[in-house]
Amino acid sequence: MGGRGANSDIQHIRDWLKGESSTGGGKVNPMDISKFKDYTLEQTEKRLRNLAHEELFAFDKDGNAIRAYKGNSKSVSFDADLLDVEGATVTHGHPKGMAEFGGTFSWADINNMLNSKWAEHRATASGQGEMNYIMRATAKANPKGLRRQINKDFPKIDAEWQKVYKDTYRQELDKGTPKAQAMHIARQKGVGVLNAYYKRTFSKFGYDYVTRKKEYQYNR
Numbered sequence: 001m002g003g004r005g006a007n008s009d010i011q012h013i014r015d016w017l018k019g020e021s022s023t024g025g026g027k028v029n030p031m032d033i034s035k036f037k038d039y040t041l042e043q044t045e046k047r048l049r050n051l052a053h054e055e056l057f058a059f060d061k062d063g064n065a066i067r068a069y070k071g072n073s074k075s076v077s078f079d080a081d082l083l084d085v086e087g088a089t090v091t092h093g094h095p096k097g098m099a100e101f102g103g104t105f106s107w108a109d110i111n112n113m114l115n116s117k118w119a120e121h122r123a124t125a126s127g128q129g130e131m132n133y134i135m136r137a138t139a140k141a142n143p144k145g146l147r148r149q150i151n152k153d154f155p156k157i158d159a160e161w162q163k164v165y166k167d168t169y170r171q172e173l174d175k176g177t178p179k180a181q182a183m184h185i186a187r188q189k190g191v192g193v194l195n196a197y198y199k200r201t202f203s204k205f206g207y208d209y210v211t212r213k214k215e216y217q218y219n220r
Contacts, residue, residue, distance in 0.1 A: 006169045009183055010162055026077040031055070031068040039065050041089065045132065048093030048124040056092035058082055061119075063089075083116040091122035091132075103130040104191055104211075105198070110135065110150065113207075114143040132212040135198075140206030149201060161193035 036044065036057070044057050044065065054071035056078055066085070069078045076092055090112075094103040103125020113121040113135050123133040168189040172182035195211070202209040 006166055006183070006186070009187075010165060026071070026075055028077045028079055029070045030079070031070050033065055033068050036065045036068055041091065045091055045122070045124040048091065049126045051093055051126075052095055054093050054095060056090065058085060059089040059091075060085070061087040083112070083118075086117040088116075088118045089120040089122070090116075090118055091124050094123050094125045104133045104195055105135065107150075107154075111147075113137075114147050130213065132210070134208070134210040134212070135202065136208040136210065138206045138208060142205040146202065146205035146207065149205065153197070153201070157193065157197050161190040164193050165190040 039047075039057075041059060041063065048055055048057075053073050054076040056067075056069045056071070056076045057065055058067040058078075060066050066088075067078070067082055069076055071077060073095055082088070082090070092109075103123055105121075105123050109121065109123060119137055121135045125131060125133065165186045169182050169186035172185050173179070177185070198209045
């Protein structure tokens with residue numbers, strides 16, 4: 001159902017969802033943080049949006065840039081001890097090449113946040129009209145509870161977004177939409193399933209889920 005091209009695209013997206021950024025999934029390539037010591041969060045995310053590869057930056061509680069890592073067009077790896085930096089704000093880019101699934105968090109991104117002592121994790125998107133996807137820990141954050149819920153829900157949500165993708169892709173082809181555009185529309189519909197799930201689930205376990213569009217003026 002949905003055609004060979006759709007199934008291939010779905011597998012690509014599933015692979016990305018599971019391993020988009022990690023602590024050891026690839027080569028760790030630190031950058032010289034002294035080059036970015038005066039960067040604000042806004043300046044850093046403006047940089048991320050204009051790159052064809054992923055980079056990840058960490059800021060301490062006082063807003064100082066303390067770590068930076070360079071990845072490739074699909075992922076970025078970082079040192080495992082970054083997870084232990086309490087109260088950090090971590091942001092990384094989702095280049096246009098990955099925008100086929102929107103700029104939202106992958107399952108790997110969420111897992112990083114739940115394994116960390118960070119205050120905030122941000123995905124900085126380069127897709128059309130996109131800006132930030134933000135996961136913030138509140139005083140009621142329950143990472144173990146949220147992890148259990150996601151693991152429980154994963155098969156259902158995984159099947160749901162795939163069905164939405166395939167149905168949308170087939171409908172667009174039936175209307176005469178070119179294949180590439182049909183895939184793009186299907187991807188955006190699929191990511192809508194994830195966004196809806198994040199919004200209704202995260203808050204139950206003490207996490208805020210915030211989305212920003214490009215017209216947003218920075219005040220976090």
